[in-house]
Amino acid sequence: MIGWEDVYKVVAAMAPLYFALILGYGSVKWWKIFSTQQCDAINKLVCYFTLPLFTFEFTSHIDPFHLNFPFIAADAIGKLIIVLVLAFWTKCTTKGSYCWSITSFSLSTLTNALVIGVPLAKVMYGEMAVDLVVQGSVVQAIVWLTTLLFVLELRRTGLDLVAAGDSSGSVSDEKTVQVGGEGEKDLEGEGMEGEERRSSSKSRRPSLKPLMKKVWVKLAGNPNSYACTIGFAWAFVAKRWDVEMPSIMEGSILIMSKAGTGTAMFNLGIFMALQEKLIACGPTLTIVGMVLKFIAGPAAMAIGSVAMGLHGDVLRVAIIQAAVPQSITSFIYAKEYGLHADVLSTAVIFGAIVSLPVLVAYYAALEFIVH
Incomplete structure (x- = not known):
């Protein structure tokens, strides 16, 4: 069972994050150091420099020859379950939304495993659990965060192309048209008015070829789209032929990745300071986000784990790591691409605050349920 000393270790690992967050918040709210334009520049610094180098650095140290493939497959099944549920919600219900499906996927599946999950896993189940959490983080960076980046770029590029093709410019607002978002608050309606809105939206959608070409060009210029892949490729070479990274290269990467x-977190604090309310998205969306993070995500992971035959501590780790708080990277992407950054910021902050008692409750419950 987790003791007070173990709880302190987890809190001690999380405290520096909030120190950086408070500094960012105070720099705008209290000390008025940064302007709005400068805040946007800081977000770009994080998105295009420190974050991809951080991703490359931790990915490059994994051992690709000793991965727990049933664990990784269970994680993939859990995420695909979420994708299928969201796809059904988007296509088959009037409330369904392409944009909210993207955000809901982030909320229910993407975790801050390296910062919070690793110290928590270590005090709960030891080094075995740490190794599993790191493996899950690498797969998340290579597959799922890259996929998130792709759909966000697809959405923004589609909106840009539609806006450029409309002489009045009235469709540049995402409330007017969403790429693939037939279920959107703007396309709802009854009778002929609703049909006209849907028809207008479809007619304004860009053709697939120029859309995909522009998306791939933009992704090629975004280091986040390939930092994890290059890091994993280096890990494969390093472990296969026992090669060490040149110190000059490793030092150059570390100085930014650290x-x-x-x-x-500093950037997250800045974003909070720019909002009118501390909980930027309001109580209702905050509750929805917490349900997706702490209930829907672990439930889907449990189904995937049982399907892959996981048992014992591996099954416990799989479920608990799915309930780890929201990925900071998902907030950075949401802010950069202008999609529900308020919801993601609240999920990161509030999720980290309530995560410790929730995860300890999961730990205690799984000790009795899982054998």
Whole structure:
């Protein structure tokens, strides 16, 4: 069972994050150091420099020859379950939304495993659990965060192309048209008015070829889209042929990557300071976000784990790591691409605050349920 000393270790690992967050918040709210334009520049610094180098650095140290493939497959099944549920919600219900499906996927599946999950896993189940959490983080960076980046770029590029093709410019607002978002508050309606809105939206959608071409060009210029892949490729070479990274290269990467988490939390504090309310998205969306994070995500992971035959501590780790608080990276992407950054910021902050008692409750419950 977790003791007070173990709880202190977890809190001690999380405290520096909030120190950086408070500094970012105070720099705008109290000390008025940064302007709005400068805040946007800081977000770009995090998104295009410190974050990709941080991702490359931790990915490059994994051992690709000793991965727990049933664990990784269970994680993939859990995430695909969420994708299928959201796809059904988007296509088959009047409340369904392409944009909210993207955000809901982030809320229910993407975790801050390296910062919070690793120290928590270590005090709960030891080094075995740490190794599993790191493996899950690498797969998240390579597959799921890259996929998130792709759909966000697809959405923004589609909106840009539609806006450029409309002489009045009235469709540049995402409330007017969403790429693939037939279920959107703007396309709802009854009778002929609703049909006209849907028809207008479809007619304004860009053709697939120019859309995909522009998306791939933009992704090629975004280091986040390939930092994790290059890091994993280096890990494969290093472990296969026992090669060490040249010290000059490793030092150049480390000097920026070590700033990754700190600058991300600092940027989150800045975003909070720019909002009218501390809980930017309001209580209702906050509750929805917590349900997705702490209930829907672990439930989907439990189904995937049982399907892959996981048992014992591996099954416990799989479920608990799915309930780890929101990924900071998902907030950075949401802010950069202008999609529900208020919801993601609240999920990161509030999720980290309530995560400790929730995760300890999961730990205690799984000790009795899982054998």
